[in-house]
Amino acid sequence: MPYQVYADKESASQAVFELFKEELSTNPQTVFGLATGSTPEKLYQLLRESDLDFSQATSINLDEYYGLPADHPQSYHYFMQKELFAAKPFRASYLPDGSTDNPQAEVKAYEAIIDQNPIQVQILGIGHNGHIGFNEPGSPFDSLTRLVDLTQSTIEANQRFFDSIDEVPTQALSMGIASIMKADKVILMAFGEEKSKIVQAALEGPVTEEVPASVLQNHPNALFILDQAAAKYLK
Numbered sequence: 001m002p003y004q005v006y007a008d009k010e011s012a013s014q015a016v017f018e019l020f021k022e023e024l025s026t027n028p029q030t031v032f033g034l035a036t037g038s039t040p041e042k043l044y045q046l047l048r049e050s051d052l053d054f055s056q057a058t059s060i061n062l063d064e065y066y067g068l069p070a071d072h073p074q075s076y077h078y079f080m081q082k083e084l085f086a087a088k089p090f091r092a093s094y095l096p097d098g099s100t101d102n103p104q105a106e107v108k109a110y111e112a113i114i115d116q117n118p119i120q121v122q123i124l125g126i127g128h129n130g131h132i133g134f135n136e137p138g139s140p141f142d143s144l145t146r147l148v149d150l151t152q153s154t155i156e157a158n159q160r161f162f163d164s165i166d167e168v169p170t171q172a173l174s175m176g177i178a179s180i181m182k183a184d185k186v187i188l189m190a191f192g193e194e195k196s197k198i199v200q201a202a203l204e205g206p207v208t209e210e211v212p213a214s215v216l217q218n219h220p221n222a223l224f225i226l227d228q229a230a231a232k233y234l235k
């Protein structure tokens with residue numbers, strides 16, 4: 001699987017920004033698959049500060065915590081509003097509804113949204129255990145959008161955004177591995193030494209459900225965008 005290594009996350013984010021720009025100039029109605037977490041923050045800053053116009057484009061986010069209303073400061077709705085949508089409104093922006101009392105109907109409706117708006121460019125981060133979206137190790141490669149349990153390590157990793165670990169949701173609504181693989185192009189960004197081991201496993205290790213991101217080796221148009229620290233163990 002191809003990858004590009006940049007000196008730092010700023011230049012790596014700039015490269016992804018250029019890709020967004022190119023995509024949008026070719027097709028103002030591009031459907032972007034978007035991610036949360038600290039990894040895409042620099043990209044979103046570049047987009048916010050740019051003169052790009054997303055008013056004809058569509059966004060579909062990967063996931064949302066289950067049990068958090070959209071106005072909760074740690075919800076992914078809130079994150080996306082703050083990081084991107086307030087400055088750059090899209091024609092339509094979709095995120096799973098984390099406050100639904102009918103998750104089964106919600107995930108079915110969400111997968112239908114993905115099918116009706118095929119994603120052209122999907123952005124991903126990667127969890128320390130190789131998760132993409134909230135597809136934890138062991139997630140079936142044929143999984144679609146669904147309600148998932150978060151692993152203890154993910155709950156601990158995400159604790160930094162909450163006042164205490166008890167406040168971190170234990171479940172999420174997440175696009176599945178197969179939902180992500182439907183995208184025409186997938187760009188996984190990973191920065192920092194803390195991601196270096198899992199990046200090596202995902203890129204150079206076996207394709208296995210134990211390392212969800214390794215499935216991208218099977219994608220015809222996936223690209224890893226790394227900084228030097230995250231690329232440390234690559235052969």
Ligand code: GLP
Binds near residue numbers: 038128134154158
């Ligand atoms: C979360 C998100 C993922 C994200 C990952 C890594 O659990 N659901 O989409 O890629 O964490 O987060 P970060 O970019 O902060 O390292």
